[in-house]
Amino acid sequence: MKTYKFKFSIPVIILSIVAILLALGGGIGWTVYRIINIGFASVLLGIQYVVLLLVSLLVVIVFLSLLIRSYYKITDQELILRFGIIPTKYKISEIESVHLFTKTNKLVVYFKGEKYTVIVVKPEWHNEFIKDLISRNEKIRYDVSTSDKDEVL
Numbered sequence: 001m002k003t004y005k006f007k008f009s010i011p012v013i014i015l016s017i018v019a020i021l022l023a024l025g026g027g028i029g030w031t032v033y034r035i036i037n038i039g040f041a042s043v044l045l046g047i048q049y050v051v052l053l054l055v056s057l058l059v060v061i062v063f064l065s066l067l068i069r070s071y072y073k074i075t076d077q078e079l080i081l082r083f084g085i086i087p088t089k090y091k092i093s094e095i096e097s098v099h100l101f102t103k104t105n106k107l108v109v110y111f112k113g114e115k116y117t118v119i120v121v122k123p124e125w126h127n128e129f130i131k132d133l134i135s136r137n138e139k140i141r142y143d144v145s146t147s148d149k150d151e152v153l
Helices: 010-035 045-066 123-136
Strands: 002-005 070-074 077-081 088-092 096-099 106-111 115-117 140-146
Touching: 002 123, 010 045, 045 070, 070 123, 096 123, 106 123
Parallel strands: 096 140
Antiparallel strands: 002 070, 070 077, 077 088, 096 106, 106 115
């Protein structure tokens, strides 16, 4: 079983880190500060504290899991996409073809029933990923698009 780490863009990584810091400092830190200084003056204020703490904790968990646990895994039977806390499994037997779009550097996996998914890994891993996938099912077709023409708008 080979694991391929999901490749995030720099702005996505920066925004995720900012969201985590805001949730820790602004959400959790500020709420704890208010609990210490103001206390539970009313039931409504207590509910507000609980909701803010839970939402902030959820933001931290979701964004940390996105940055740490986002990957593709190829097993003998399945292609597993784990995007943070959300796993998606595709049967390798249902894969019809893999297509590499060189202009956009995207790898697209097509399934039976006109479904597809875009694989976002480092471009230098494309060949290894394709070989690993095809070794599990030799019926998978592999295509490459090389477009040198300018697109007409």
